Amino acid sequence: MPVRIVEDPVEDPSWxxxxxxHPAASVFHSPGWLSALRQTYGYEPFVVTTSPGPTLENGVVVCRVRGWTSRRLVSLPFSxxxxxxxxxxDDLSEILALLAGEARTASWRSVELRPRAVAGQAFEVAARACGLKPGGEYCLHRVDLRAEATEIFRRFHPSSTQRAVRRAExxxxxxxAGTSSRLLTSFYGLLRLTRRRHGxxxxxxxxxxxxxxxxxxxVLIHVASRDGQPIASILTLSFKNTLSYKYGGSDASLHRLGGMPFLFWRVIQDAQARGFVELDLGRSDVDQPGLVAFKEHLGATRSMLTYYRYPERQVDAGRSDWMSRAAxxxxxxxxxxxxxxxxxxxYKHLG
Incomplete structure (x- = not known):
């Protein structure tokens, strides 16, 4: 079956x-997300499909990422x-073969795909047949919002999360919550504080x-404040019946007030009122036990994310750790x- 590339899915109504x-579509597939990637970083989104057209029956969305030292195909950066x-x-095998072929024969150094576990064994078989190898493993946490709010709160960790919420109250x-310039300024200041703490x-x-x-x-910015001073903030994205937590920040000197657990509790209540059935808490590195524990203390269920890459990444662990500590x-x-x-x-070169 022929495989073709559809340029600019942002403007293509068939995408x-x-x-x-499609039940597996998420906010990261959406034209809005792709447009923000293009406007901010200059990435070029396209779709690989076996559909003869003009209607798209399937597709893998990818961005062309041109960095300082390499040119990569990523599905999708910062997602x-x-x-x-x-x-x-069969369609999946053809599409993955084309992408791997681009990395082998064209001027692209690598290709990376980021499927969830729901992609299943068929993806793993097709990926390995094309030379794509596991290139990173992460934790993914989700909260089921279909239960009553009181039941969701009961699932919070009693001493760390429930107690923090009550302390904040x-x-x-x-x-x-909103998207005003004032809320964005508050969010960004707290995000900067948090990123600085992590170097x-x-x-x-x-x-x-x-x-x-x-x-x-x-998109929605959520801010927790005390006496008019922002102490914690998160940014969420929504698509269909899923609300996704994507970015957050807090003032560590005021963590004793329980701002972040309180904020997630309010976001969960608001999400239920708006009809969402799932809160996607996003990925965490497996070597971030504190972040993993925080999400699980919210009653979240953990699954694993495996990214696939061609060619396989070669990392000098000692050199990488030294550079990370220095930075x-x-x-x-x-x-x-x-x-x-x-x-x-x-960031343009890290997607």
């Missing part, structure tokens, strides 16, 4: 129609997961502005403006 029909919207195993912590620069402010512009009412020490002490500049310069 949006496929997302409406926790991105399932192939392909139901037939006693302390008069307030909740606000990392924040993503460019333009990225979040573009998310708000391109995704419209599918952490430098970035943690940069002025805000310099740290923000580092993010604007670096």
């Amino acid at each position: 949006s129609a496929l997302l409406d029909r 926790d997961h991105c399932d192939p919207l392909v139901d037939g195993s 006693r302390e008069g912590v307030t909740y606000e 990392l620069p924040p993503q460019p402010l333009a990225w979040f502005r573009n998310l708000v512009t391109c995704l419209g009412d599918r 952490h020490g430098v970035l943690a002490h940069l002025p805000d403006a310099t740290l923000d500049l580092a993010g604007r310069l670096l």
Whole structure:
């Protein structure tokens, strides 16, 4: 069966129609997300399909990422997961073969795909047949919102999460949500604080502005404050019946107030009121036990994410650890403006 490339799915109504029909479609497939990637980082989205057209019956969406030292194909940059919207195993094999072939014969250094476990054994078989190998493993957490709110709260960890929520309520912590410039400024300041603690620069402010512009009412900024001072904030994305937590930040000096657990509790209540049935808490590195524990203390269920890559990544672990420690020490002490500049310069090449 012939395989073809459809350029610019952002403007192609047949791509949006496929997302409406396919149960595995997520916000990361959406034209708004793809448009924000293009506007912020210059990535070029396209779809590989076996559909003869003009209607798309299947497709894998990919971005061309041109970095300082390499040119890569990624499905998709800065996306926790991105399932192939392909139901037939033969169609999937043809599509993956084309992508792997691009990395072998064209000027692209590698190809990476980020399916969820729901892609199943058919994806693994097709990927391995094309030379795609597991290239990273992560934890993915989700909260089932179909239970009563009281039952969801009961599943929270009693001492760390339930107690923190009650502490925040006693302390008069307030909740606000929207996409105003004021809320975005509060969110970004807290995100910067958090990234600095981890020795990392924040993503460019333009990225979040573009998310708000391109995704419209599918993006929401949530802020917890005390006496008018923001203490914790998260950014969520929505698509169909799923709400996805994507970014967050907090003031560590005020963690005792329980702002972040309180914020997630309010987000869960709001999500239920809006009809969502699942809260996707996103991916966590397996070597981030604190983050994994925080999500599981919210009553989330864990599954594993396996990314696939061709060619297999070769990593010098000792050199990588040394560079990471050195970067952490430098970035943690940069002025805000310099740290923000580092993010604007670096993230385009890291997708």
